Amino acid sequence: MSAARARVVAHAAPRRARRKGDRPKGAPATTIAPAECSGIAEDHALEQFFYSDETLRRLLRVAKRYERPLFVCNPTLAVAWEREVGETCVLLDCDVRFKGLVRGFKRFDLRRPVLMTKYAYDVVFVDPPFANVSPKELKTCLDMIAGTVAQREAPVYVAFNADREEELDEAFGGTLTRVEGRALGYKSVKEAMQEKIWLFGPKI
Numbered sequence: 001m002s003a004a005r006a007r008v009v010a011h012a013a014p015r016r017a018r019r020k021g022d023r024p025k026g027a028p029a030t031t032i033a034p035a036e037c038s039g040i041a042e043d044h045a046l047e048q049f050f051y052s053d054e055t056l057r058r059l060l061r062v063a064k065r066y067e068r069p070l071f072v073c074n075p076t077l078a079v080a081w082e083r084e085v086g087e088t089c090v091l092l093d094c095d096v097r098f099k100g101l102v103r104g105f106k107r108f109d110l111r112r113p114v115l116m117t118k119y120a121y122d123v124v125f126v127d128p129p130f131a132n133v134s135p136k137e138l139k140t141c142l143d144m145i146a147g148t149v150a151q152r153e154a155p156v157y158v159a160f161n162a163d164r165e166e167e168l169d170e171a172f173g174g175t176l177t178r179v180e181g182r183a184l185g186y187k188s189v190k191e192a193m194q195e196k197i198w199l200f201g202p203k204i
Helices: 004-010 053-063 075-084 096-100 135-145 162-171
Strands: 069-072 090-093 105-107 123-126 156-161 176-178 197-202
Touching: 053 075, 053 123, 053 197, 069 075, 069 135, 075 090, 075 096, 096 105, 123 135, 135 156, 135 162, 156 162, 162 176, 162 197
Parallel strands: 069 090, 069 123, 090 105, 123 156
Antiparallel strands: 156 197, 176 197
16 A cells, blocks of 8 residues: 555544544554565555555556556556556656656645646556545545546546445445455455455446
8 A cells, every 4th residue: 555645644634433443543554564565665654555466466467458557556566567567657656765666656645636637547546545535535536637538437446445345336436346356465464454455446
């Protein structure tokens, strides 16, 4: 998960009631040692987590169906795309450490989106900080990024907590569904939590 959580916390939404299973305020996100992506270590204080190798290969296979992906809060997938496909993509993320790894890196704040009309993306992959950003806020952000009809019609894939599937479905107007297969894997997320994180994509 992206370091976009840092920016989100700085512009936090009004306090919400804590859901069952939520991590208590001030508690560490994990006790597992930080993983790395091309020499960059996860920052767990920012709730930043990187995909497992198996999940990264799985998501990259999906991404390769398209030509001009936009990765939002999804640095590990963006790095893998440019390394394996050899084509520049655009990564929107607040973690500036990835500027030197992804040629199309753009510093980004989920709460202050900007139009992306100069990059004609044909798909969006987003792994949002769902503990701090609601599905409605996420949908608003993606709508504000899209400046053309083609961008607005581009398929969207979202990594999200399946416990909040109904909330995600409502925000995206019933256009997303859980992608068949298995839950997503992360290198340093506890197994019990990993089992809840699934990829949601366009209904066929």
